[in-house]
Amino acid sequence: MTGYTDIEYAVQDTAAVVTISRPERYNAFRGKTVEELISALRTAWADERVRTVILTGAGEKAFCTGGDVKQRAETGDYGPTESGMFEIGYLHKLIRDIPKPVIAAVNGLAIGGGHVLHVLCDLTIAADTARFGQSGPRVGSFDAGFGSAFLARIVGEKRAREIWYLCRQYDAETAERWGLVNRVVAADQLLDEARTWAAEIAANSPTALKFLKQSFNADTDHQAGLSNMAMSALHLFTDSTEAQEGASAFAEKRKPDFTGYPAPA
Numbered sequence: 001m002t003g004y005t006d007i008e009y010a011v012q013d014t015a016a017v018v019t020i021s022r023p024e025r026y027n028a029f030r031g032k033t034v035e036e037l038i039s040a041l042r043t044a045w046a047d048e049r050v051r052t053v054i055l056t057g058a059g060e061k062a063f064c065t066g067g068d069v070k071q072r073a074e075t076g077d078y079g080p081t082e083s084g085m086f087e088i089g090y091l092h093k094l095i096r097d098i099p100k101p102v103i104a105a106v107n108g109l110a111i112g113g114g115h116v117l118h119v120l121c122d123l124t125i126a127a128d129t130a131r132f133g134q135s136g137p138r139v140g141s142f143d144a145g146f147g148s149a150f151l152a153r154i155v156g157e158k159r160a161r162e163i164w165y166l167c168r169q170y171d172a173e174t175a176e177r178w179g180l181v182n183r184v185v186a187a188d189q190l191l192d193e194a195r196t197w198a199a200e201i202a203a204n205s206p207t208a209l210k211f212l213k214q215s216f217n218a219d220t221d222h223q224a225g226l227s228n229m230a231m232s233a234l235h236l237f238t239d240s241t242e243a244q245e246g247a248s249a250f251a252e253k254r255k256p257d258f259t260g261y262p263a264p265a
């Protein structure tokens with residue numbers, strides 16, 4: 001795949017820098033964005049010069065705000081793709097499986113599925129202006145796979161449940177205290193800091209790093225099965241009027257009204 005429209009891809013020294021570039025939608029992803037991210041990661045995987053990947057967002061406002069809720073409100077899905085599929089589950093697995101450390105450089109809001117992307121990266125460096133949180137239950141969505149199970153491994157059960165149940169936003173200092181991010185730096189230092197970490201990693205044995213990444217992953221790889229089921233459930237749920245109420249409310253800039261939907265027994 002060439003001629004990306006939703007992302008930018010560049011190799012700088014030994015790092016592949018992948019930038020989600022839909023600033024007018026706060027770098028929310030649609031199906032095409034996910035397809036391009038998959039292509040970029042596969043390119044980085046195959047390129048022997050590349051020893052790390054840096055994932056970031058264009059502009060100063062957002063790293064990524066998850067699925068494009070406006071697109072979903074408009075068409076009921078995340079838009080057309082070359083493959084005909086919305087392959088977010090595959091993208092999640094690819095971030096884990098690419099045998100090179102992936103560093104999230106969180107330059108702003110990391111919300112919803114955008115939060116899940118940074119959680120899945122090996123390391124996270126955040127701008128002091130970054131904010132973190134989930135939004136699924138507010139907009140008729142959830143990630144019952146890696147997005148919740150792996151998050152709980154990182155911040156613990158109580159905090160993971162708080163993040164998902166309340167849909168609040170947390171500042172970078174809190175995220176660092178909770179172990180969600182490795183380092184917080186001034187916003188104008190973010191990419192330099194990420195490149196410094198990438199260069200430091202690149203000086204180490206790539207084969208040792210590959211084995212280490214696979215070793216870290218092995219303990220939670222069973223969550224991939226959970227993720228498959230979660231994505232299947234999510235596709236069914238997003239077709240429901242309950243889920244559509246969440247997406248429509250966001251697109252119409254109003255609070256969602258879930259009062260007509262009884263809590264399932």
Ligand SMILES: CC(C)(COP(=O)(O)OP(=O)(O)OC[C@H]1O[C@@H](n2cnc3c(N)ncnc32)[C@H](O)[C@@H]1OP(=O)(O)O)[C@@H](O)C(=O)NCCC(=O)NCCSC(=O)c1cc(O)c2ccccc2c1O
Nearest residue numbers: 025026028065066067068069070088112113135139141234
């Ligand atoms: C992120 C916000 C909290 C920011 O709020 P703020 O008040 O600072 O800014 P605005 O709300 O005015 O936003 C500015 C501008 O950007 C547009 N925008 C922001 N986020 C999105 C988005 N996700 N999709 C589309 N557009 C977005 C916004 O409309 C404004 O544009 P204007 O033209 O009106 O100026 C706040 O914006 C916010 O809460 N955003 C929504 C966050 C969200 O709910 N994300 C999606 C969660 S669901 C999801 O990610 C998801 C992931 C998956 O992996 C799935 C897999 C399978 C099925 C479904 C999935 C899924 O739903």
